[in-house]
Amino acid sequence: MRHIAVIGSGPAGYYTAEAAQKAFGDQVRVDIIDKLPVPFGLIRTGVAPDHQSIKAVSRRYEATALTENVRFVGNVAVGRDVSIHELIDLYDAVVLATGAPADRPLGIPGDDLPGVIGSAAFVGWYNGHPDHAGLAPALDGGGAVVVGNGNVALDVARILAKAEAEFAGSDIVGHALDRLKAGHAGDITILGRRGPHQIAMTPKELGELGELQRAAPVVDPADLPPVEADAALEPGVRKSVTHLRDFAGRPASDKPIRIVFDFFARPVRIEGDGRVERVIVERTELDAAGNARGTGETYAVPAHLVVSCIGYRTPPIEGVPYDEKLGRFANEDGRIVPGLYAVGWARRGPTGTIGTNRPDGFAIVDKIAEDTHGDSGKPGRAGLDALLAERGAEVVTFRDWQRIDAAEVARARIGSPREKFVAVEDMLGARG
Template identity: 70%
Template structure:
């Protein structure tokens, strides 16, 4: 029997568990360990609440958890309740699938002023993550500036610009919906250090912006290269650039909010007296080889809030080699050290889509199978972990407990919404134990 522990219950973790069941069959016992009492990680608290079709992939993960040889073990914190060294003594292989939940820092003067918010925190706030549910974004001003030219920046802009009615059918947290309904924002600026040809925005997300009821898109035609150069772009990027050209080429629509794309602008400082008041940017240029350089010309953008969507980092774990430069675990093709592996963003950094994690998970399991092929071990696996947690007074949440949380969240949903999430661990645990007070 092979005993495998997977730390993290997001897409990377579940695809790895699925691969284990297909590769080892009944000869494996897989424990998926998470510090939260609820599974699915990024699917639950990272994917935008109005993207319910993407969140539906969790149904595939349900099937994995309901198998006989996979357990979800929530409410267990690595480093606090159990160490990596202890897991390595209990399991034949330990896979770190912790993702990259921490914001990459902006690293400019003034980036610690109140009103500068990382996208992980802001997205966690509107998605009801317990770590960020108490965030108080300053939405009582006129202008929000978003840093970044990827889909996260578009998600944030869309959430800020939507009317309350446009959230119908979403699982946005009630506290965020109430605050956004009182927002006084009239202008959102999306800042990119490079130009339209270097964006990481997909057509679907840009098209969603175009359909917003109260917001008009604005792009300067002077930011684009000659249209003939679009032909050399990858098809998806070419379509995205085409949409931006459409925004630039149409007349201004009389709507109460505008979303402006400001390209070739590099943040150099945040200024304000006790809070964010303006962002200082330097104009940039990109040469034929794609190298970015500042021009020395600077200008100020008045701002009441700045949301930084410039990337994420995997949090270090004590005793695990870490690649500081790339913000991920140090690894060679997913191997960290004997018996210890990483997968997904914890392996490669925050790149790719949710689906990218599936082949990544299967690849890691192939490596595990190869590494274990010639060895015979006598690890205790799940029974050993249970005994250790019981000895320490740790009360795990299992998948059947999550099903009670899930049912309670669905029961308390507002009209038209799929669920109303619990936003504290305490309420999650109460629901897991069937306590009516959590409802």
């Protein structure tokens, strides 16, 4: 029997568990440990609430979770309830699947002013993550700046711009919807330090901005390269640039919100008297290698809210080697130290899609198969249960989660699939 502990119940964690089942059959026991009482990681708290079709992948993880040799161990935090070294002593393999839930800082003067928010925190706020439920973003019409040219920037801009009716069918949490209803952030400027050909925005997400009820996307035609240059692009990027060309060709709109794509622009400082009031932006140009360099020309963009969507980092764990430069655990193809592995964003950094984590999980299990040989005699889950009981940890099982899930569905507003609990104590109280 092999005993495997997976830290983190998001896509990377469940794909690793699925891979272990396929590799070892009934000769494996997998414990998926998460600090929250609810599973599925970024599927629950990272995917945009109006993209329910993407969240449906959790049904696949549920099928894995309900098997005999995989279990969910919720409300158990590494460092608080159990240490990494204790887990290595208990299990044949410990796999870190913690993702990258921390924001990369902007690293410019003024980025600590009230009103500057990282996308992990902002997305966590409207998705009901307990760590971010108390956020109070400024939505008083003073303008918003979104820094970044990827899909997260599009998600943030879209959520800020949507009218209440456009959230029908989404699971945006009530506190966020109420705040968005009460006012809007004014014009939304999306800053990208390079040009349209360098965006990391996918066609579907970009196209959604052109269909909003109260907001219109704005692209300066002068920022677009000659149309014949699009032929050299990858097909997906070419489709995205086609959307930008469509936006650039539209007549001026009378909708109350503009979503302005400001290309060749990078923030150099944020100013304000006690809170964000403006972002100072430097105009950029591309060098021969396609990198952005400053031109020295600066201008101000008014804003009472700045959301930074420039990437994420994996938080360090005491006792685990860490790569500060890359913001992830130090590893060689997933191996950290004997008995300890990393998978998903914790291994490679915040790149790829949800589906990218599946082959990653299978690759890590192949390494576990190479490194372990049958029954080591380690106690696995029995040892963990004894340790957690001794420490008085309040463990949440997958059956408990199903009761929490049912309670969230029962309290949903009309047209929404659920109303999430945003406090851990409320999740625990919903177990019945």
